[in-house]
Amino acid sequence: MNMRRLALLAAIFGGAALLPMAAVFGETPAVRTDLSAKDRARVAAVTRPTTDFSAPEKFELMQGGAGTLQNLVSRDSFSRIAANQSFAARESFNLGNGIFRKFWVSSPSSTEASDGLGPLFNARSCQSCHLKDGRGRPPEGGEPGVSMFLRLSVPPKTAEEHQALAERTMLRIPEPTYGGQLQNFAVPGILPEGQMRIDYADRPVTLGDGTVVSLRHPRYSVSDLNYGPMAADAILSPRVAPPMIGLGLVEEIPAADILAHADPEDTDGDGISGKASLVRDPESGALVLGRFGWKASANSIKVQSADAFSGDIGISTPLVTDAFGECSVAQTICREAPSGVQARLGEVEAPDPVLDLVAFYSRNLAVPARRDVGAPAVLKGKGLFYGSGCASCHVPKFVTSRDALDTPQSFQLIWPYSDFLLHDMGEGLADGATNGDATGTEWRTPPLWGIGLTEAVNGHTLFLHDGRARNLTEAILWHGGEAEKARDAFAGLAKADRDALLAFLESL
Secondary structure, eight states, rough: HHHHHHHHHHHHGGEEEEEEOOHHTTTTSSOSSOOOOOHHHHHHHHHHSSOOOOOOOOOTOOGGGGGGGGGGOOOTTTSSSSSTTTTTTTHHHHHHHHHHHHOOSSSSOOOTTTTOOOSSSSSSSHHHSSGSSSSSOOEEEEEEEEEEEEEEOOOOSHHHHHHHHHTTTSSSOBBBBBTTBBEEEEOSOOOOOEEEEEEEEEEEEOOSSSSOOOOEEOOOOEEEOOSSSSOOEEEEEEEOOOOTTTHHHHHHHHHHHHHHOOTTTTTTSSSSSOOEEEETTTTTOEEEEEEEETTTTTHHHHHHHHHHHIIIOOOSSSSOOOOOTOOTTOOHHHSSOOOOOOOOTTTSSTTTTTTHHHHHHHHTHHHHBSSSSHHHHHHHHHHHHHTTGGGGGGGGOEEOOOOOOOOGGGOOEEEEOOOOOOEEEEEEGOOOOOOTTTOOTTTEOOTTTTGGGGGHSOOOOBSSSTTTSHHHHHHHHTTOOOGHHHHHHHTTTTTHHHHHHHHHHOOO
């Protein structure tokens, strides 16, 4: 940890900043306390990176642990409950699924339990963004964006804004008029904020064997702004909805095991300097590890769900209580519109237990089983994946906590292929937006499990945070910064070897 970061943490926490990394995260220990010494040795052995690529590893097929879905591949491969959940849990899962799919309507409405939409919004339901619980995509052919939006921010200017960022009471400063994200839909009688525009330019890349791959480089802008000009220094950061599988298992990875992979100063000299994201838990007020979202800005599924209810749909919950969602104070006509708060139901538009049911549903979406784990091409590709350095950030395995809140997620060997840390991915992928600890070039390593089923579930193969990559080859070639060596290793492979590495990814 560098001295500037120590000084920042010292300003926030006083002497706490001079303690070991674990102490910065409150009570997070340096080693797992849920395990005996014998179990710690077992976990260390089973999660150690393999060096044998002649056959599948034990339990590799079951990449979501005992809850792994082993059904035939279909469009519903991301939408099933974890296989080891109890029969009783299915009621809560199904109720959460119903709310996840529900279309909210504007107020006032005769359906009081479903009104409160907007007034500004990006989608009318959770399912609209996470179609089939899978991966979003950029709009094409003039269609409106639904499963992708623009995050908006501006650099901090006042002492209060700098303090809020330092104390993590805010992770970014919203654009003064248009708020934290551009809303391209609105309820009747209200104008939407504007529309996202994407212009692509082709960028050819020549691989080691002479193959030329054309990468599409996006340029983002906004049009049809209905509430005046946007700040000249506004930063536009695109986001597609990520897949939902395995979130509950990720939540139960002990923070100590994720922090064990952090090396912000690259002390081992391998060129990989992943760092943790510190966020403020809105429920406890504690500084904790962020592990969800493109920039690891949410510490729990419940928090991320509440943020999405507010930002994407305009629905208030017990964690984010503003009934006007993303309507800024400058948008007076928006804030004067009727809200969906029903006094007899509670003080927010989605009172308890709505948020808890959606979080339960999201927490228990099963990870599909691997395919073709023993195929020669897949095993060869796995070896190339490790040998090229991909596994340095896309860490294959973890074992979840024995103290998991839900027994089916306890002490499971899982294969997410992520370290859940922030990494500098270079200027090519930079969005220029600082978000908490994440700089404008840094992104959380996205999990790879299920990536080979994207086309089967969502009907496309568009990857990365903004869907610019049209296939896995393009996604790899966009990697830069800390991943530059791994990218160049892939680009230098013969076609047969590149195809093998891709076959491995398709098997996940």
